[in-house]
Amino acid sequence: MGSLSGTSSSLAAAFDADSERFQPLNADDVRSxxxxxxxxxxxxxxxxxxVPVLPSVEPGYLARQLKSAPPNAAAPFDVAMHELREAVVPGTTHWASPNFFAFFPATNSAAAIAGELVASAMNTVGFTWQANPAAAELxxxxxxxxxxxxxxxxxFMNRPCSAVVAGRGAGTRGGGVILGTTSEAMLVTLVAARDAALRRSGSDGVAGITRLTVYAADQTHSTFFKACRLAGFDPANVRSIPTGADTDYALDPARLLEAMRRDAGAGLVPTYVCVTVGTTSSNAVDPVGAAADAAAEFGAWVHVDAAYAGSACICPEFRHHLDGVERVDSLSLSPHKWLLTCLDCTCLWVRDTRRLTDSLETRPxxxxxxxxxxxxxxxxKDMQVGVGRRFRGLKLWMVMRTYGAAKLRQHIRSDVAIAKVFEESVRADHRFEVVVPRNFALVCFRIRPSATASMTEEDAEVANRELMERLNKSGRAFLANTVIGGKFVLRFAVGSTLQEERHVRNAWDLIKMTTTEIINGEVD
Amino acid sequence: MGSLSGTSSSLAAAFDADSERFQPLNADDVRSxxxxxxxxxxxxxxxxxxVPVLPSVEPGYLARQLKSAPPNAAAPFDVAMHELREAVVPGTTHWASPNFFAFFPATNSAAAIAGELVASAMNTVGFTWQANPAAAELxxxxxxxxxxxxxxxxxFMNRPCSAVVAGRGAGTRGGGVILGTTSEAMLVTLVAARDAALRRSGSDGVAGITRLTVYAADQTHSTFFKACRLAGFDPANVRSIPTGADTDYALDPARLLEAMRRDAGAGLVPTYVCVTVGTTSSNAVDPVGAAADAAAEFGAWVHVDAAYAGSACICPEFRHHLDGVERVDSLSLSPHKWLLTCLDCTCLWVRDTRRLTDSLETRPxxxxxxxxxxxxxxxxKDMQVGVGRRFRGLKLWMVMRTYGAAKLRQHIRSDVAIAKVFEESVRADHRFEVVVPRNFALVCFRIRPSATASMTEEDAEVANRELMERLNKSGRAFLANTVIGGKFVLRFAVGSTLQEERHVRNAWDLIKMTTTEIINGEVD
Known part of the structure; x- marks a missing residue:
């Protein structure tokens, strides 16, 4: 690599620098x-x-600090690292901060980062088995x-346990693939289900697509409804099944069945049901088995989105949330959420890989x-959107190989235990309410209208918005909100990997103090 | 992290190990x-x-070497690293090998790997600007x-150069996004074009989808035709425009125009044209401007797939391949192919970001x-398939910041110069022919039927297949093939980052020697 001195204004020097062999992957440089x-x-x-979890920068801040045009000359790597520290880090939302309680934590680990690093360096592109047998098999x-x-x-196994010795059993077609995001898992299964339904209903080409219907509870991730649009389903045929407090905002299988029967009666073709284990909004758990039973009546594909909460199901005490999974068609879970594996890593298992490959295979x-x-x-490549693919299996394998099941369970249980402590603290303060039962490590809470004698529902709405605003502006915590049953609710997601119980206690103290200030009308 | 000794059979010890705090992101462990x-x-x-470029393992090899069940106990990280060296590496196709000439090289650099490493450790999920302002802006x-x-x-700029001082100009809507693969770039633009065409043609919901047509030369990457299927286009409406030797297998704009006019005349709606700059098969270059002119007659979206060869267009002498780009709607290019940026990194620029977000926006x-x-x-998130996203901009910025434009151009030119040497060697040997003109760093060649007096076209086909087979089995080179004009052709892609001219010379010597053996009837 050239140095800054090599790009002096002397033409001769510039020519020398230019003709010097450029070795961007020189092993010594890589190590350095x-x-x-x-x-x-x-x-x-x-x-x-x-440092503040949420930065206080304004849109456009970075362009004011970094060069607006690419440099012509090479620079020592220290220059990029310096600008990273001085310009990028101060504008970063620190997902790694132990004071991060927003969305879901992006958990991570030394083993995962190291695995990803090795994968980046080997930089293989495993579209086919031949293109990297080790990547495909790992x-x-x-x-x-x-x-x-x-x-x-x-x-759902690539190599069923019962046939490990004998090799792949005849007729076995289950298996999985690691994708980038849950959205991709939804999209590829939607497309497979769509094509199967078109064939089944005798459609001429895609003409029959206007008759295909899909179903999900109204608490399902917005990306599902987007995936339906991507796959060409008619927005008018995407059924968002209403949920309410009666089911803790989980899918009501009776309503699902009713909707499917109504559609089938009207000559439509129920094609796909998305069931969520641990919704993003409030961690509601749709009943997997009951949904599968309803869908079975119509031969509809059932997909389980367990992006976040699926990881908890490695603990026996949470496994019941997946009961009935043996009757669904596919399941996705993102270890980049709660299983200590850095982005991106979404596991998709399907009961019949051929149903995917029928729609997704290419043979150049x-x-x-x-x-x-x-x-x-x-x-x-025949189980995903694209062709190219990173060696994502390495980091996931390294996490399981290094930490082992016992530590991974300990990690889940520790987060849940801390969330429980937080939940109990909220419940013990009469000014707050826990809005839905806590299922995993997410607590949905709000200042309740009765926090003070004169507080109305409208006042509470304002107070809760103000609470989130002040917390996030403090730099000492970052929470996201949701709306449940029409009410503005704060989401407190425990589990950022560097987080300890003390961070949650500090956040709770900050929440209490800020609430007192708001109730007392103190200006921020 | 626990150690192996902590998982002794003693229950008490196990309990101690279990209750010991698990710190998967402990800074000292991360560093170690x-x-x-x-x-x-x-x-x-x-x-x-x-080491052999292409491993000689058989399907299922890895399962015979690694544990078939996940361990319960933690293990030192050295265990995973040991299994990586002993079991994974021997089954790896070494894309980083200087003897890798297959597909397109996955070029890489110290700066890119370091950037990806930092991104993995910060592990932010920048779906919105707020979720990581620095990531969005970088x-x-x-x-x-x-x-x-x-x-x-x-x-196509987020901040047009002419308005850098004044900030974003009024009405400016251009911009870009970094995606995982070209396929995703095709899919999101196809969906945007589809939805716009449905609106334009007054479709009731998606009913009009059966009338929408898309166009691409028959040399277009198979993933384009797959993306059309994913987006719900009718396979019967996907026009694969025939190419031939007359255009060096590039799109003939007259044929494109003719196909579009025929469809429009039949009441169909020309919706999207995919133009390739540097096809995967043979590096053909479709005429961007002429295709844009043809499409303009029908208001069809024009996308340029410059996944590989786009990188060469940073050199003035190659820039003409993009002439007319100011009249297209979108362009994608994958720095993970030829711009020293490890997987995955596909840049998509669009002239009107709102056309993408109209189709892809969600507002949970x-x-x-x-x-x-x-x-x-x-x-x-509103310009991609999924919601979650890695901080991909960091590595791409680090590559440009550290190496600078001059070195990046030197890298491209060096690869092209070496490919030219190879091409000349092939041309100088009467037994071979260069099948299509070399445009970049890919040489498509084959043993020609006249290599020996008695060799027929069928013999040549067999000989070329045998040549590739023997080369790849030797472990000393890995080449992929293609079929051009019905003939089996070897693809020799120069540019693996550790590659020097001597590797190409060695490969050429191996090719000549192996060809002699084949022609002489020597058994492998």
Missing amino acids: YLHKAVDFIYDYYKSVES EALALDWLAQLLLLPDS EYLRNHATESGAVTDL | YLHKAVDFIYDYYKSVES EALALDWLAQLLLLPDS EYLRNHATESGAVTDL
């Missing part, structure tokens, strides 16, 4: 750059607790391991090879 | 694990030249930098925030 990055990361984790193994931790039925000439043609392997 | 990973990477780059900056290197028109309650509502920012 990575050691600098590791030092940065060490300092970052040591200091992230003490991905299958990691998915099977996690499936075992979740007690998923054999039918330059990807033909003996392994694919032998039928002995599944090329993972 | 990452240093081990860096040591591995250093050794890997130093040794990858000497991504916009990196895209603008690359757009400047490519001399893209201002209309828990993502509401002042910045979004002010309209001053674009939330990148």
Whole structure:
């Protein structure tokens, strides 16, 4: 690599610098750059607790600090690292902060980061088995391991447990793939279900798409409804089943069945049901088995979105939330949420991989090879949107290999236990209410109208918005909100990986203090 | 983290180990694990030249070497690293090998790997601007930098150059987003074009989808045709425009126009044209401007897929391949192919971001925030399939910040120069032919039927297949093939980052020697 001095104004010098061989992957440079990055990361984790979680920058702040045009000359790597520290970090929302309680935590671990680093350096593109056999097989193994931790039925395994010795059993078609996001898992299964329903209903091409209907509770992630649009379903045929306090905002299978029967009666084709285990808004759990039973009447595809809460199901005490999973068609879960695996890593298991590959397979000439043609392997490009793919299985395998099931369960239980402490604190203060029962490590709460004698429902709405605003502006906590039953509710998500009980206690003290200030009319 | 000794059979010890606080992101452990990973990477780059590029493992090999069930107990990180070295590496197709000539190289650099490492550790999820302002703004900056290197028109910039001082100009809507793969870029633009065409043609919901038609040359990447299926286009309406030797397998704009007119005349709605700059098969370059002119007659969306060859257009001598780009709607380019940026990183620029967000926007309650509502920012989740997203802009910015435009151009030119040497070698040997003109760093060649007096076209086909087979089995080179004009052709892609001219010379010697053996009837 050239140095700044090599780009002097002397033409001769410039020519020398230019003709010097450029070695962007020189092993010594790689080691040196990575050691600098590791030092940065060490300092970052040591200091992230003490900086504001949410930065106070305004839109456009970065363009005022960094060059607006790309440099022509090379610069020492220290320059980029310096600008990272001085310009990027101050504008960062610190998901790694122990004071981060927003959305869901993006949990992480030393093993995952190291696995991702190795994958970035090897930089293989495993679209087919041949393009990286180890990546394809380690991905299958990691998915099977996690499936075992979740007690998923054999039918979702790449190598069913009962046939491990004998190899892949005849007729076995289950398996999985690691995708980037839940949205992609929804999209590819929606497309597979769509195509199957079109065939089943004798559609001429896609003409029959206007008759296909899909179903999900109104608490389902917005990205599901977007995925339906992407796949070409008619927005008028996407049924958002109303939920309410009677089911703690979970899907009511009777309402689902009623909607499907009404549609089928009207000549429509119920095609797909999305069931959520742990909704983003409030962690509601849709009844998996009952939804599968309703869908079975129409041959509709059932997908379980367990992006966040699925990870908890590696603990026996939470596994019941997946009861009935043996009757669904697919399940997705994102270890990048709650299983200590840095972004991105969404696991998708399907009971019949051929239903996916029927819709997603491509066979360009330059990807033909003996392994694919032998039928002995599944090329993972045929189970995803794109062709290229990172070696995502490595980090997930390293997390399970290094920490082991016992520690992973301890991690889940610790978060839940701390959330429980927070929940109890909220319940013990008459000014607050827990709005829905806590299922995992998310507590949905608000200042209740009766917090003071004169507070109305409208006052409470204003006070809760003000509470979130002040907390987030303090830099000492970051919470997101939701709306449940028409009410503005604060979401307190426990589990950022550097978080300890003391951070939750401090946040609770801050919440109480800020609430007192708001109730007393003190100006922020 | 627990140690193996902590999981002894003693119940008390197990309980102690269990109650010991689990700190998966302890800064000292992170540093220690990452240093081990860096040591591995250093050794890997130093040794990858000497190991077979393509492993000789059989399907199922890894399951025979690693545990089939996840461990319960924690293990030192060294265990995972040991299994990585002993079981995973031997089954890896080494894309980083200087003897890798297959597909397109996945180029990489110290700066990119370091950037990705930092992103993995910060592990932010920038779905909205608020969720990580620095990530959103650095991504916009990196895209603008690359757009400047490519001399893209201002209309594709997040901050048009001419308005950098004054800030975002009124009415400016151009901009970009970094996605995972080209397929995703195709899908989101197809959906935006589809929805606009449905509105334009007065469709009732999606009923009109059966009338929408899309166009691409028959050499277009298979993933385009898959993206059309994903977006719900009728397979019968996806026009694959035939190409031939007359255009060096590039799109013939006259044929495109003819197809569109025929469809429009039949009451169909030409909706989208995909133009490729540097096809995967043979690096053909479709004429961007002429395609845009044809599409303009029908208001169809024009997308340019410059996944590989777009990177070359940072050099003035290649920029003409993008001529006419100011008249297209979108352009995608993957720095993870030829711009030294590890997977995954696909840049998508669009002339009107609102056409994307109109189709892709979601507004869940828990993502509401002042910045979004002010309209001053674009939330990148609304320009992609999913919601979650890695901080991909960091590595791309670090590559440009550290190496600078001059070195990046030197990198492209060096690859092209080496490919030219290879091409000349092939042309100088009467037994071979270069099948299509070389445009960038890919040479498509084959043993020609006249290599020996008695060789027929059928013999040549067999000989070429045998040549590729023997080369790949040797472990000393890995090439992929394609079919051009019905003939089996070897693809020799120069540019793996550790590659030097000597590797290409060695490969050429191996090709000549192997060809001699085949022609002489020597058994492999």
